[in-house]
Amino acid sequence: MVICSVLWSISGVFIGWLDMNGFVIAGGRSLFAALTVIVYMAATKQKFILSKSTLISGILLCGDFLCFVTANKYTTAANAIVLQYTAPIFILIFSFLFLHKKPRAADIAAVIATLAGISLFFFDSLDAGRMLGNLLGITAGAFMGGMFVA
Secondary structure, rough: OOOEEEEEEEEHHHHHHOOOEEEEEEEHHHHHHHHHHHHHHHHOOOOOOHHHHHHHHHHHHHHHHHHHHHHHHHOOOOHHHHHHHHHHHHHHHHHHHHOOOOOOHHHHHHHHHHHHHHHHHHOOOOHHHHHHHHHHHHHHHHHHHHHHHH
């Protein structure tokens, strides 16, 4: 788990260094991940189950991953990571819109804390030159929030 967390933490830096399109990088990483999961499922004799909810979640995960990797090409890795974690905001919104679930006070407090933390992070460093990457990072957060709701 330590190795996994270290690799995950530095992945944004390596994405920025690679002289490749974000879609190519995401595709290569996804191929490696798919092969790893297939080997694991075969070794543990797990069945592959395709349902409407897994299909929707997979599409949203794909959108999250593509936006996140591409955001790393257009903004800093730190910006892309922090903006992806706007997901709780979108979880609250999507839960209300699609599941008709009224937010609790604790949910609203968590979203306010998330917004406050993100605002502090970007208080001095958000610039228009990296706006595309920042928008892709927020879009990745929306896809991640949708994935959790799905």
